[in-house]
Amino acid sequence: SAVISQKPSRDICQRGTSLTIQCQVDSQVTMMFWYRQQPGQSLTLIATANQGSEATYESGFVIDKFPISRPNLTFSTLTVSNMSPEDSSIYLCSVRTTGFNNSPLHFGNGTRLTVT
Amino acid sequence: SQELEQSPQSLIVQEGKNLTINCTSSKTLYGLYWYKQKYGEGLIFLMMLQKGGEEKSHEKITAKLDEKKQQSSLHITASQPSHAGIYLCGADTTANQFYFGTGTSLTVIP
Known part of the structure; x- marks a missing residue:
């Protein structure tokens, strides 16, 4: 499976x-997703x-709030703009190495964001 | 969006006991996945089910998908403290997206 590094x-x-x-993913992947996990809750697809x-x-x-870039098949960024305390969450990048309904999503370890 | 309801929301069991977590969809599932998340960490993929009636096992964890492909269960036999965490079901939708269930928090008391 792909190795996903999140920073x-x-x-x-x-x-x-x-x-x-x-x-950053160590291999080319077909699909990349960004999720948010608010405290005590499940994951929500952004x-x-x-x-x-x-x-x-x-x-x-x-x-405007969550601009995303994906310049190639191995890299993506998510920006959380004009942050407020309500944006405090874990943000997770996930990838799929093959197409729809063929393989599970793999996840990075997430970014724990606290807004004060 | 796809709605995946999990039950129970939380579970506290004594070590050695068996337990079952359910995941129910309002629509037919194209693929059903189970994940485990340890508190404060990323998600670990457990199992994938695609066919109605399919059942898979890994160590002491068994997952099943019903014939109608709208309900799945995750069963843990002889639970251990290492099984503690949050269990999440996830599913593909026709829109080529992936949604998660509401989650089940499992605590295993030694």
Whole structure:
């Protein structure tokens, strides 16, 4: 399975600032996703990171707040913009090495974000 | 979006006891996956089920998918403290996206 490195692993940020999270995979993958896990809750899909084009966002998430880049098949970034304490969560990058319904998602260790 | 309900929401068991976690979908599942998350860590993939009636086992954990492909169960036999964590089911949707269930928190008391 793919090895996924996510940076930073944790950060404490002030409200109103932005943080960019990086996700690097050791091999080319077909699909990359970004999830959010709020304290005590399950994972919620933020968006699908599309290589060379705009990300596909889920309901409730917008590009201005969570801009995503995916310049190639092994790398993606998620930016949390103009942060507020409500953005305090774990953000997880995940990848799929083959297509739909063929293989599980693999996850990085996540970025634990605290906004003060 | 796909709705995956898990039950129970939390579970506290004595070491050595058996337990079952359920995952129910409002729609037919194209693929059902079980994950475990230790507190504060990333997700570990456990098992994948694709066919109605399919059953898979790994060590003391068994997962089943019903014939209608709308419900799955995860059964742990003779639980150990190492089994503690959050168990999440996940599923593919027709939109080529992946959604997670509501999660089950498991505590095993030595």
